[in-house]
């Protein structure tokens with residue numbers, strides 16, 4: 001017999017390794033010995049009150065063997081001789097489009113401008129240490145896309161867009177911890193993601209797909225409004241009639257190329273701001289109501305904040321507890337920051353993007369001349385400003401949080417996890433008013449919501465500019481570009497995803513759409 005239960009476990013009780021069996025036996029009023037296993041289905045922490053509670057949803061197996069296998073099966077077939085689907089970009093969208101093609105009996109041919117996960121590491125070191133950005137291999141470009149060297153947070157609000165559980169099960173199949181299947185806020189961690197990504201590549205190769213690294217798509221050959229071929233690295237042409245375009249929100253050359261070819265694009269609203277970094281113990285003490293170190297059974301605390309300021313949302317984005325701020329630029333001459341965490345989230349700092357909604361229809365009148373690319377040009381300007389203010393390297397401009405809000409240059413800065421280093425800069429006057437004034441009010445409001453958050457011990461670091469795509473590549477109900485037959489805009493770059501899981505789900509959907517009629 002199997003019974004599902006909700007259990008509430010205090011921090012003290014959680015220390016007991018057998019607590020779920022003990023509590024289940026109590027609730028069901030049966031002998032502990034009759035319980036053959038307790039499977040955790042969901043786990044979350046309720047820290048709203050000083051008495052912290054772990055909430056569990058469990059399946060209790062009573063005199064019955066607990067099954068090990070997952071209900072999900074991935075039916076990969078040999079597709080080496082099957083019809084090809086070309087996929088541009090090997091981020092979450094491209095990877096999951098390729099895996100889905102194999103399940104559906106089609107051969108994915110993946111073209112990725114960046115390098116494999118191992119070789120990519122060297123280029124990340126060069127950004128951090130020599131401040132040199134390889135424009136094909138960086139924190140956004142390369143095997144696994146922008147998701148590889150990230151926090152690997154797997155929450156998504158796109159529950160209606162696909163089967164989230166299927167993506168999680170597939171990540172576990174490829175080596176992610178099965179803890180992601182139960183945690184309310186699952187994450188994988190930047191130290192574990194490269195192996196998962198590499199295993200996905202190995203599945204694709206094993207079943208007859210192809211993955212070509214250091215292969216940048218530089219042009220599309222289009223005849224009679226139908227895609228015929230793609231140009232690689234500015235020279236070779238590869239015939240292709242079904243192309244999934246999953247190049248992410250940082251592939252500006254792709255947006256320019258489509259724009260030049262007069263292929264319809266639309267400006268899309270997005271958000272920009274700064275990254276704020278606190279010592280982790282400050283966030284822990286606020287969220288867990290403690291004065292010293294957090295209890296060893298508690299993970300590094302996170303937060304989620306939102307405030308309306310002058311008719312625009314100001315909110316926390318991609319919060320990384322126990323993490324690092326990383327240089328996420330994709331070209332020299334710009335400074336862009338983002339965040340990542342290792343699986344244990346055990347670094348000394350908590351960082352988060354704090355961003356302001358930009359409404360492209362109302363906020364950028366001076367950029368109208370750029371048409372669909374107006375948001376992109378505005379984003380570029382902010383990143384150039386950060387490059388100049390930082391000192392024309394990957395050193396980022398920064399300010400103490402309180403100085404930013406009070407409009408003062410910081411005499412010195414707090415320690416940081418950002419490896420290239422920080423330069424004290426008057427971000428309060430350098431940020432466009434549209435963003436800067438709302439951020440300052442937003443931070444003051446956040447200080448009211450989380451006592452201790454508004455502190456001189458936090459830095460703000462500029463700029464957090466790549467939260468989502470500033471451009472949308474339109475598609476019709478068949479997920480095909482309305483003007484170009486055979487072109488399937490996909491994932492975050494097209495404007496159809498915002499994060500690892502939603503990009504992966506969109507990849508699957510585009511694969512299903514691309515094979516129709518083949």
Ligand SMILES: Cc1cc2nc3c(=O)[nH]c(=O)nc-3n(C[C@H](O)[C@H](O)[C@H](O)COP(=O)(O)OP(=O)(O)OC[C@H]3O[C@@H](n4cnc5c(N)ncnc54)[C@H](O)[C@@H]3O)c2cc1C
Nearest residue numbers: 089091093113141145146147150153217248491492499500
């Ligand atoms: C540092 C960092 C941390 C993040 N943390 C999280 C997180 O914790 N959780 C979360 O959900 N999301 C996170 N994100 C966002 C997440 O990574 C993206 O939402 C997701 O990767 C988008 O997937 P995608 O496949 O659409 O695009 P991308 O991941 O951007 O992949 C696009 C791929 O296309 C390739 N490409 C681009 N142009 C070309 C071309 N012309 N030819 C060939 N290949 C090309 C690129 O090299 C890249 O590999 C983070 C992002 C960054 C940068």
